[in-house]
Amino acid sequence: MVLHAHTYEDVKHCMGDDMADYLKRKSTGGKANDDGGKYESDFAVWIIANTAADIFGGETDEETQVAGQFPGFVDDFVLFKPARNEKLSYQLKNSPSIVWGRKSAKTTRSIEEDFQAQYKMDIACYLHRSSLTLLALSDLATFKKLNQSIPCMIAPHTECIHFEAVGSINQALLANHKLRSTLGKICVTTDIDKLAQLYTVITGVWSNHSSNVIKVTDLMDEVRQIKPEYLINPVNIVLNSKVKSTLDEISGFSYNVIGRFLTYSYTSSGGNFTTGGKSLSKSDLEKFENTILDARPETFQDLFGLGVLQ
Incomplete structure (x- = not known):
């Protein structure tokens, strides 16, 4: 909006x-x-x-x-x-x-x-x-x-x-x-x-x-x-272990969490490369994890189709 x-x-x-x-x-x-x-x-x-x-x-x-x-x-x-x-x-x-x-x-x-x-x-x-x-x-x-x-x-x-x-x-x-x-x-x-x-x-x-x-x-x-020495750092997201396991098993997909921001990349079998990122507040994180746990995506296409990376 x-x-x-x-x-x-x-x-x-x-x-x-x-x-x-x-x-x-x-x-x-x-x-x-x-x-x-x-x-x-x-x-x-x-x-x-x-x-x-x-x-x-x-x-x-x-x-x-x-x-x-x-x-x-x-x-x-x-x-x-x-x-x-x-x-x-x-x-x-x-x-x-x-x-x-x-x-x-x-x-x-x-x-x-x-x-x-x-x-x-x-x-x-x-x-x-x-x-x-x-x-x-x-x-x-x-x-x-x-x-x-x-x-x-x-x-x-x-x-x-x-x-x-x-x-x-x-x-x-x-x-x-x-x-x-x-x-x-x-x-x-x-x-x-x-x-x-x-x-x-x-x-x-x-x-x-x-x-x-x-x-x-x-x-x-x-x-x-x-003044980098004055500000606290954002609290890092800790993903649910089952969510981590699901994401880790998706071929060609990798991700990283810094603060409350998740960045990802995907390389297809044909060599096409995709990157992106998503900010996750507490409510966003809960929705992100529940959607993945319910759907259990096995491919990047499955994951992306859930809308959780957008």
């Missing part, structure tokens, strides 16, 4: 001229100030590190993508899981004066209306299986108030998140900011100075790609190139 940016034409087709014109004005509006920009960057680092930890542990699809300021009604940050066709759209607010509805009669649209429009476009127009709209708030009192008053119209697909603004990263980590536990999931040490350095590296890598759609694994590869 593909992550779609909301276009003027698509919104016009699905929601009418007024909403298309509103999106156009919204997308050409002002950028965040310095505090807002830093809040968005720190939030992105938190989500990226959390997602990387899930990927390393096999809990999340390795193809998971992120993007900042992604065209749409809820556009500050987007996370997309292609294997599940799930999209999460985040609006970030580093201010205590936030409400769900319109602040005044002069307000063009409310957060509630933006969230509903985002959901409608994702589900009805772009056919995502799941669309979540999430509001991240730096102010705890505002978070508590809005979290308890999510409008009924958007409640089924909306969540609130409290993410405190970060001043000094070292002070934030010492104060047990959420970033501390999250960075600790992907760092080989819980030392504050090392976590702060890892934060700085991820921030720098993200700043180079924040305007593009990019896989979290690609971001982590760049981080690893800069």
Whole structure:
């Protein structure tokens, strides 16, 4: 599945001229100030590190993508899981004066209306299986108030998140900011100075790609190139012994597992050579193994025909 940016034409087709014109004005509006920009960057680092930890542990699809300021009604940050066709759209607010509805009669649209429009476009127009709209708030009192008053119209697909603004990263980590536990999931040490350095590296890598759609694994590869001694390694897959035996008996077929990625090659009796690879999350691995155990393929053609290598 593909992550779609909301276009003027698509919104016009699905929601009418007024909403298309509103999106156009919204997308050409002002950028965040310095505090807002830093809040968005720190939030992105938190989500990226959390997602990387899930990927390393096999809990999340390795193809998971992120993007900042992604065209749409809820556009500050987007996370997309292609294997599940799930999209999460985040609006970030580093201010205590936030409400769900319109602040005044002069307000063009409310957060509630933006969230509903985002959901409608994702589900009805772009056919995502799941669309979540999430509001991240730096102010705890505002978070508590809005979290308890999510409008009924958007409640089924909306969540609130409290993410405190970060001043000094070292002070934030010492104060047990959420970033501390999250960075600790992907760092080989819980030392504050090392976590702060890892934060700085991820921030720098993200700043180079924040305007593009990019896989979290690609971001982590760049981080690893800069600080290879800091990041933990993905947990290696351990194949069921009966699955290994079945694969090992297929003539001309060989495979290798690195982290949670299986690469394979096949040489036919006529000398034709085929290679490929497949990312296996925990759920993917279970399906992969059960399919092979049920079918017991004896040839590469049998194996490939099961769809487990695609």
